[in-house]
Amino acid sequence: MLLTVKAKPCIGLLAEYDALPGVGHACGHNLICTIAIGAAVAAKQTVDRYGGSIIVIGTPAEENYGGKIIMASKGAFSDLDAAMLVHPDTADIAAVLLLPASK
Numbered sequence: 001m002l003l004t005v006k007a008k009p010c011i012g013l014l015a016e017y018d019a020l021p022g023v024g025h026a027c028g029h030n031l032i033c034t035i036a037i038g039a040a041v042a043a044k045q046t047v048d049r050y051g052g053s054i055i056v057i058g059t060p061a062e063e064n065y066g067g068k069i070i071m072a073s074k075g076a077f078s079d080l081d082a083a084m085l086v087h088p089d090t091a092d093i094a095a096v097l098l099l100p101a102s103k
Contacts, residue, residue: 010053012083013039016062028088029062035086055080 015036016029025031036056043054057076061067077083 007047007051007053009081010055010079011043012077012080013037013054013056014068014083014085015056015058016060016067016085017058018060018062018064018067021064031088032086033058039084039086057083 013036015033017033018029019025020027040054040056047054057071059067059071061070071077
């Protein structure tokens, strides 16, 4: 196991931080990491008041190597009750089609 959950429910905030070779942070992964950290700091008061855990998890190698797939296969997310990621875009989107969790 790669993380230690102190209290349930445990929410993981995924922080992509990779870049494209020769391009850099073309699709905002530098912002994704910053947003995840900011969201965790903002959620601290709620966690302190109501319980649970917020964990920021860095997810490298996303663009070319499917970093989260490798991490999931190693159990990195198995203790989470939910995981979230914010990705910058040119539109505001409140809901997206999600893939069901595989077992």
